[in-house]
Amino acid sequence: MTGAHLLDEDGGIDWEATIRNCGLEVTGLPPISEAMDPTAALLVATSGNARPAVTVPGRGADALHVLDAHWKEQAAPLFAGGGGEFLVMLWGPGSSRVGWFRVREHTARAGLPSRVHQAVGKAEFVCLSVDGSFLCAVTDEADEYWIVTRRFE
Template sequence: MVAGIEGEPTLTIDAAMPGPLEQLDLQWYDKAWPVLAGPGSGTFLILPPGGGGAAVGWVPVRDIAPPGLPSRIAAATGSPEFVALSADGTRLCAVTEEEYEYWIIVRSLG
């Protein structure tokens, strides 16, 4: 749903524009955050970004400093890419890096 031919972005951000990570942070907070965290605690699940994340599996997290999640992930891993799932498992949100763009992907699973 995120990678491959069927992966279609909900929103794209030109990586060559000034301040692309800041724009990615703002758009993530605007488009994906409300769908992902929903009302309530703001807790969601994330696959740890970087090598070995899939082996760890889904980890419950709460972003206490929004917006800025993609930038914080990029600072730690070198890339803003990550996959997150709503706590109830019905919505998938991701950030991918595709050639000259960042993609935000928001999908309903149910």
């Protein structure tokens, strides 16, 4: 079963609570001014020029398990610096306006793609290393998941 974004008292998405529901510890709230512009990061991950580092057939029974395994491998550079912290932006209406949350893994349960899928109903999110040198995103395409990575100088 999959979830939906948690809502605040006004009926809008409670991004912080939703991120915590994904098993992440929030260590910094938006705006995180030193980070790449969130809209630019989304374009890197989703534009017509984006190419996946890994594709996972998205409808099989084991798709999320396989995606979790590839995510762990592909996302390793996110954790190389920053004391285990990284920046995250979940899929959802208005996410780029809200921007990045600084987080660290708070749980040892299933991989982040599975947890995001369980929390919001879709395994789509963008992560950026704290120093801004590495982006790793998961997108849910028509019949497969993509893991898109990009290094910046």
